[in-house]
Amino acid sequence: MKTTDYLGLPVKNATAVVKELQQLLADYQLxxxxxxxxxxNIKGKQFYTLHAKFEEFYDNAAEKVDEIAERILMLGGVPAHNFSDYLKVSKIKETGVVSDPNEIVQLLLDYLKGLIAQERKTIETASEGGDEATADLLTGFLGxxxxxxxxxxAYLS
Structure with missing residues (x-):
């Protein structure tokens, strides 16, 4: 007995969504x-503010990683969990030590641009396949x- 037996989604459609979610999972892990x-590693006059903000961001990202992985499971997939696998496919690359606030914020904007693009792609695949739940989950991420x-x-302005 599988979850997908009860969801009313064709296996082919669920498989296509899982593929996109696996990419999103790898990107989120990086x-x-x-x-x-x-x-x-943040330094400078904005240390206290940015140190706390980056913690807020990574806590939020950790929640999203869990939600993505659980959605993969609901759709009959197995979420990748090896960092070596993430490194092979993630569009977001590892950084070295970065301490400059402006450089970090620019990197974050670049990462978010990539995450948003992958989420939109996944929403499109999910919508085409009748998977409103995945589309809804990721639409919340986008907002x-x-x-x-x-x-x-605004910070960089």
């Missing part, structure tokens, strides 16, 4: 890891991220 490094982009661009 995003999360880089955020931890930014949190640890949050668009506000974060606005705030980060």
């Amino acid at each position: 995003y999360y890891t880089n955020l931890r490094g930014f949190h640890w 949050e991220q668009e506000k974060t982009v606005w705030m980060l661009t």
Whole structure:
């Protein structure tokens, strides 16, 4: 007995969505890891503010990682869980030590641009396959991220 037996989604459609979610999971795992490094290594006059903000961001990313992985499971997939696998496919790359606030914020904007693009692609695949639940989950992610982009661009202005 499988969850997908009860969801009313064709296996072919669910498989296509899982593929996109696996990509998103890998991207989020690298995003999360880089955020931890930014949190640890930030320096400068904005240290207290940004240190706390980056912790907020990585806590939020960790929640999203869990939601993505659970959605993969609901759709009959098995979420990748080896970091070596994430490194092979993630569009977000590892960073070295970065301490400059402006450089970090620009990297975050670049990462969010990539995450948003993958989420939109996954929403399209999910919508075409009748998977409203995945589309809804990721639409919620988008609203949050668009506000974060606005705030980060304001910071750099």
